[in-house]
Amino acid sequence: MRSKDYGNDALTGDWRRPRKGRIPEIAAEPGLVAEDPDSGFCGAVVGCDKFGVTLEDRFGKRRVFPLTRSGFLIDGRPVTLVRPAAAPQGPARSASGSIAVQGLRAQVAKESRIYVEGLHDAELVEKIWGHDLRVEGVVVEYLEGVDDLPAIVEEFAPEEGRRLGVLVDHLVAGSKESRIAAQVTSPHVLVTGHPFIDIWEAVKPAAVGIRAWPRVPRGVPWKEGVLAELGWGDDVGASWKRILRAVNAYTDLEPALLGRVEELIDFVTAP
Numbered sequence: 001m002r003s004k005d006y007g008n009d010a011l012t013g014d015w016r017r018p019r020k021g022r023i024p025e026i027a028a029e030p031g032l033v034a035e036d037p038d039s040g041f042c043g044a045v046v047g048c049d050k051f052g053v054t055l056e057d058r059f060g061k062r063r064v065f066p067l068t069r070s071g072f073l074i075d076g077r078p079v080t081l082v083r084p085a086a087a088p089q090g091p092a093r094s095a096s097g098s099i100a101v102q103g104l105r106a107q108v109a110k111e112s113r114i115y116v117e118g119l120h121d122a123e124l125v126e127k128i129w130g131h132d133l134r135v136e137g138v139v140v141e142y143l144e145g146v147d148d149l150p151a152i153v154e155e156f157a158p159e160e161g162r163r164l165g166v167l168v169d170h171l172v173a174g175s176k177e178s179r180i181a182a183q184v185t186s187p188h189v190l191v192t193g194h195p196f197i198d199i200w201e202a203v204k205p206a207a208v209g210i211r212a213w214p215r216v217p218r219g220v221p222w223k224e225g226v227l228a229e230l231g232w233g234d235d236v237g238a239s240w241k242r243i244l245r246a247v248n249a250y251t252d253l254e255p256a257l258l259g260r261v262e263e264l265i266d267f268v269t270a271p
């Protein structure tokens with residue numbers, strides 16, 4: 001008997017995959033897990049354009065595969081990946097998720113300010129909320145720690161229409177930072193913060209291709225301990241640039257930071 005599927009010889013042609021017309025087409029939506037059977041590379045879709053589909057494995061390694069080929073595997077079954085249908089165009093969004101203001105012109109800065117602890121904090125806030133802050137005319141300045149926060153607040157001389165918001169690292173019950181923050185009682189100042197030891201921890205581990213931020217023993221400088229555990233060398237500045245490049249939108253940050261920054265912006269821009 002002649003097989004209707006294989007003709008005279010069942011081993012003729014590419015018998016490992018179903019015939020071309022029978023391979024289903026699947027849209028390469030972000031998060032879809034697919035495998036390239038030739039290389040064995042398996043990962044989630046993180047990008048798809050006319051040139052190919054980008055997969056990222058669980059270790060953060062990325063590879064690009066052409067869409068012109070067939071035979072990706074999903075749950076062990078062959079599929080052809082295709083570009084997702086274009087989403088309806090809505091208003092442009094800033095990195096913070098707010099509606100971007102087109103044709104924005106520089107404003108005269110308000111007297112109100114937001115203070116953050118260090119340069120890295122300021123750079124991260126600028127990257128995600130910079131557009132929003134320019135819309136509102138709010139300047140972010142960085143301190144070198146908050147040990148002298150009461151004196152800094154007194155020098156700023158907050159009053160109605162001249163508010164001060166302060167973002168503090170590691171603001172948890174019983175911490176040194178919480179005791180310092182409690183000394184500031186002006187109604188025109190809002191001191192709030194996130195629970196992370198350092199602003200680096202506010203970046204989601206997946207965004208920088210790691211499983212989790214390492215736990216650093218007491219007595220070891222946190223950043224240096226993290227670099228040693230991750231095997232990133234000892235250049236703190238270069239490592240921070242690596243982290244900052246990986247942050248593209250608010251979705252790359254932990255909610256515990258997002259809420260606090262939004263709260264500070266609302267406080268210093270309130271009528």
